């Protein structure tokens with residue numbers, strides 16, 4: 001029996017468009033002789049639909065579209081399609097009104113429905129808000145084949161792999177008891193650095209432990225802050241990788257079940273294992289950010305973006321990502337020198353723009369600054385000029401950029417990185433203005449590493465059309481001077497970031513321990529950091545929550561991004577304290593994936 005994995009990129013809420021995507025994949029799969037089509041979790045509405053699930057008309061429409069899709073599928077092809085079902089018993093027995101489900105469509109009908117059993121409610125996930133956990137073991141027969149069904153989190157509870165149990169049930173253990181030939185996992189698993197390897201190792205462990213071949217089907221594409229990387233894969237009974245989908249793009253992967261071997265195998269290759277994708281961390285992050293900007297713009301209806309080009313490294317990286325995502329002709333860089341701007345802020349920005357092939361315009365802001373200062377002169381009389389006056393530059397730039405975005409229907413990209421967002425080194429209604437914060441989850445040291453990677457001709461060529469256009473292999477995409485000069489906001493004469501912040505390698509290590517590793521300040525000091533610096537950084541993070549709450553959505557690439565997975569109070573007096581006892585620390589350990 002041939003089986004097809006449809007690694008799809010749905011748009012949230014575009015029910016008919018998503019159904020058409022499923023249908024197109026179904027037709028392609030049927031043409032290649034497939035009997036069963038697999039689609040990702042909630043493939044009909046896209047994941048995560050969030051509070052659209054509270055709209056009854058949305059749920060009704062989903063039911064209608066699902067039934068129509070069942071009618072339209074090619075004859076002879078069964079399909080598993082992700083959908084939402086009512087929990088009718090909730091009216092009498094209580095519980096949540098919905099299930100996160102998968103429908104088996106066959107012979108023009110909805111033949112069977114399976115409900116997700118384990119509901120993630122941590123980090124960016126909030127499934128307990130909407131769904132009741134399924135109680136049944138999910139499996140079906142197709143021709144002579146007996147198949148197990150799981151939905152994403154259902155397979156994230158292997159206590160041997162994790163060293164602890166997150167839920168009381170373990171769906172794959174239940175399925176193994178029923179004698180299924182293999183288990184399917186229909187997922188919408190967001191990207192973060194290193195997650196592909198974790199998924200494969202985790203499911204390899206489960207496949208061998210339960211003697212279960214596993215087909216892992218993941219969604220692809222950017223949905224607001226979340227990037228789904230695809231990377232679907234198939235493991236045989238020995239846990240060997242026998243097929244995989246592309247990273248960061250839609251795909252259709254065919255495989256088959258071999259009844260003699262009682263195992264899954266690739267259609268074209270032999271049973272022999274294949275090598276997992278081997279791209280570097282930088283290549284992965286680059287691809288995730290490009291897809292994030294591309295899909296956010298496309299799904300919100302923008303074809304062009306605008307950003308402030310300062311000749312600094314952050315705006316240079318964002319411009320490069322945007323040029324890759326939307327085409328250089330669709331990126332508009334605005335240079336806005338003030339009397340405090342250096343000469344190189346202009347020459348470096350123009351040099352970068354030429355290399356990327358993007359359009360630029362120069363709008364000096366000196367006159368506007370004078371107008372603001374004069375307008376405020378009476379009110380500010382007798383005070384010393386300071387941050388308020390400095391920030392006016394940033395706010396003039398933010399204002400001009402929004403005017404340009406309004407006028408030409410562009411999306412404004414803000415350029416703040418994660419280190420700045422963490423400590424509040426950015427100006428509200430100034431450089432924080434924007435619709436999408438492309439690198440808000442990329443620490444400053446990683447911003448440098450990404451630019452260096454873009455400039456290294458070997459691997460970047462495979463992942464960037466921009467670098468491959470550069471004829472001279474010695475000529476870099478991001479001008480060297482942008483990488484070597486000290487970072488500066490240039491809001492007052494001679495200002496550099498390191499006047500206000502610790503060196504970025506130290507800052508980023510403290511932030512990594514505090515934000516990603518959940519280490520308390522005393523543990524960070526014990527790791528070798530200066531106590532006063534740690535204390536200052538932790539206070540800056542805590543006190544700048546009000547800025548982050550007003551920031552545009554950022555593209556998540558780490559296991560703990562600011563945004564939907566970071567829910568801190570603003571008006572709070574708590575500042576992280578000392579290490580708890582070991583027992584408490586392990587109980588409180590937040591799930592990461």
Ligand SMILES: Nc1ncnc2c1ncn2[C@@H]1O[C@H](COP(=O)(O)OP(=O)(O)OC[C@H]2O[C@@H]([n+]3cccc(C(=O)O)c3)[C@H](O)[C@@H]2O)[C@@H](O)[C@H]1O
Pocket residue numbers: 387391394424425426427428429430431489491500546570
């Ligand atoms: N809890 C709270 N809830 C709501 N609002 C709160 C608040 N606490 C302060 N605020 C308000 O926020 C104001 C302070 O925030 P804000 O006005 O953003 O400004 P602020 O943080 O004072 O200054 C911005 C900093 O970012 C630096 N920087 C670095 C890189 C680039 C840029 C750039 O702009 O290009 C700037 C700049 O040098 C300066 O150190 C307060 O004056 C107060 O009005």
Ligand SMILES: Nc1ncnc2c1ncn2[C@@H]1O[C@H](COP(=O)(O)OP(=O)(O)OP(=O)(O)O)[C@@H](O)[C@H]1O
Pocket residue numbers: 307308309310311312313314315316334335336337338341345397415416431486487488489490497
């Ligand atoms: N002279 C300028 N012209 C246009 N935009 C500017 C200018 N100065 C600042 N900006 C905008 O404000 C943002 C914040 O400035 P900031 O100095 O923090 O970043 P950067 O210059 O890109 O990088 P770096 O932090 O390495 O100097 C810039 O990325 C840019 O979008």
Ligand SMILES: NC(=O)CC[C@H](N)C(=O)O
Pocket residue numbers: 041120125151152153154156187188189190593
């Ligand atoms: N949609 C889900 O159930 C996702 C949860 C899962 N732990 C993942 O990140 O892959």
